[in-house]
Amino acid sequence: MTKFHVLYLSGAILVAACSAGTSSGNAAPADAAGEHPAKPLADAPFTVEEVASFDEPWAMTFLPGGRQALVTEKAGRLKLWQEGGATLDVAGAPRVAYGGQGGFGDVILAPDFGATGTIYLSWAEAGDGGTAGAVVGKARLVQDASPRIEDLQIIWRQSPKVTGRGHYSHRLAFSPDGEYLFIGSGDRQKLDPAQDMGGTLGKIVRLKPDGSVPADNPFAERGGVTAQIWSLGHRNILGLTFDGDGRLWNQEMGPRHGDEINLVERGANYGWPVVSYGDHYDGKAIPDHPTRPEFAAPKLWWNPAVSPGGLAWYGGDLYPGWKNSLLMGALSGEGLVRASIDGDQLSKADRWDFGTRIREVEVREDGSVWLLTDGSGGKLLKLVPKG
Numbered sequence: 001m002t003k004f005h006v007l008y009l010s011g012a013i014l015v016a017a018c019s020a021g022t023s024s025g026n027a028a029p030a031d032a033a034g035e036h037p038a039k040p041l042a043d044a045p046f047t048v049e050e051v052a053s054f055d056e057p058w059a060m061t062f063l064p065g066g067r068q069a070l071v072t073e074k075a076g077r078l079k080l081w082q083e084g085g086a087t088l089d090v091a092g093a094p095r096v097a098y099g100g101q102g103g104f105g106d107v108i109l110a111p112d113f114g115a116t117g118t119i120y121l122s123w124a125e126a127g128d129g130g131t132a133g134a135v136v137g138k139a140r141l142v143q144d145a146s147p148r149i150e151d152l153q154i155i156w157r158q159s160p161k162v163t164g165r166g167h168y169s170h171r172l173a174f175s176p177d178g179e180y181l182f183i184g185s186g187d188r189q190k191l192d193p194a195q196d197m198g199g200t201l202g203k204i205v206r207l208k209p210d211g212s213v214p215a216d217n218p219f220a221e222r223g224g225v226t227a228q229i230w231s232l233g234h235r236n237i238l239g240l241t242f243d244g245d246g247r248l249w250n251q252e253m254g255p256r257h258g259d260e261i262n263l264v265e266r267g268a269n270y271g272w273p274v275v276s277y278g279d280h281y282d283g284k285a286i287p288d289h290p291t292r293p294e295f296a297a298p299k300l301w302w303n304p305a306v307s308p309g310g311l312a313w314y315g316g317d318l319y320p321g322w323k324n325s326l327l328m329g330a331l332s333g334e335g336l337v338r339a340s341i342d343g344d345q346l347s348k349a350d351r352w353d354f355g356t357r358i359r360e361v362e363v364r365e366d367g368s369v370w371l372l373t374d375g376s377g378g379k380l381l382k383l384v385p386k387g
Contacts, residue, residue: 036302038335038353045319046369046383048354052081057378059106059310059360064114066364070141071372071380072121074103080147081380091148094137097126100165105134110209111178117141119149120181122170127161134158134170136183138209155211159199159225162188166236173240173248180214181207182230182264184237184250191273194233197226202272204237204250204264206230218267233270233295239311239361240264243341244324249299251308251328254278255286259305260298261326263344271295277303299346306333306351309374310360314338316367318385325349329358331374336361 041048056074060081063069070090071079075098078090096103102124110118117140125135139152158168169186187194187202194202197219205228206217213220213227220227239251248264258278262270275295276286289297309329314322326346328337334357338350357374364370369383 036306036337036348036351038333038351040353044352044383044386046385049382049384050379051083051370051382052087052380054079054087054372054378054380055376056103056374057359057372057380058104060362060370060372060380061108061119062362062364062370063109064365066366069362069370070107070119072104072107074098076104076123078104078107078121078149080143088147090141091146092139092150092152094121094123094125094152097124097132102132102165102168105168105170106172108172108174110138111174113141117143120172121149121152122172122183124165124168124170125157125161130163131161132163132165132168133161133188134168134185136170136172136181136211156183156205156207156228158185158188158201160201162190162193162201164189169234169237169252171237171240171250173242174209175248176242176246179208181209182240182248183207184234184240184252186236187234187272194235194272195269195274197222197229197232198224200225200228202232202234203229204231204234204240204248230266231264231268231270233268233272233274234262235272235276238308239328241311241313241326243313243326244315247344249311249313249326251311253307254301254303254305256281256283257303257305258286259302259308261300261308261311261328261339261346262296262298265296268296269294270298277301278305299344300339300348302333306335306337307331307357308337309358310362310372312361312363312369314363314367314369316363318367319369319383321349327361327363327369329361329371331357331359334358336371 060071067083076096078093080088105122136156137154139149166189167186169184171184183205236253255278326339339346340349359374360372371381
């Protein structure tokens, strides 16, 4: 292995109904948008090892034991990385709608993976009339001389399918008890649907592992796709993770600046596109969160943007001071961001300059942190603690 040197209103807004009961509040900590300059890697508490190369990697998940990992490549390939061995193609991957931000998305293990071999995948699927949308499927991973997935079954489709190739989001996370699957469903660059309860664009969705809707979802009594919704008013969710206390966090890209980390709560409305700490790309201003206290505000935001990529909770001891932190990749920010958790609040802690776009962050069983860099020739990197 070699050292790695390179250092984004149709339907009623339903503000009162959809934000009732949230305890998120409308004010983030005073330093939530404070300056957060990147530090050079030479000053980091780790060195960086380049472990493997991939073509447009998007997501990864370690298999039990940590010596193997599944990696999705955006164009539609699923890879099995093996520590100290060859990286293999996994047959049976779904056909994806590749282009723009679309393609293969997330991969995670089912809570009962050890017994069933079940994995969950997300990808962009083509529809009629030039439309597309995210989908989630589950399948069985077969590990032998010719690794493959079998019995692939789609359990969820983003609704509605729309034109364009952006903001699928399709990040996945299981609740710590393994009972619920959470899905990040982006606004598909259509803005207003994030407030439209008749669809799942701009929402976080909560399902049972088989794709059915839990009876205690906040809008379950309304039926249809509305019953799937856990929270709304999101833009482009590119990271979902639970912390050690079972709280769900998400990060999402703002428009022109205003990237966010949110504490995701049942039935909460996070305000997009009505409020944001960023502005539209054409320069048109968007009101800030404090102007609309009925919306839940982010716990942290960035202006200028860092363009979040990947999100993981860190509860280990390998890196001094990192225990109970959120680790977030930065795409345009070309690095790794650490935010320290204190109860239901966050503070900006570290930001390291890698000089390249970080797409994914994962923590292995041994507490080591691993990253995927973005784009053609993307790298799998291991952060090796110093000392």
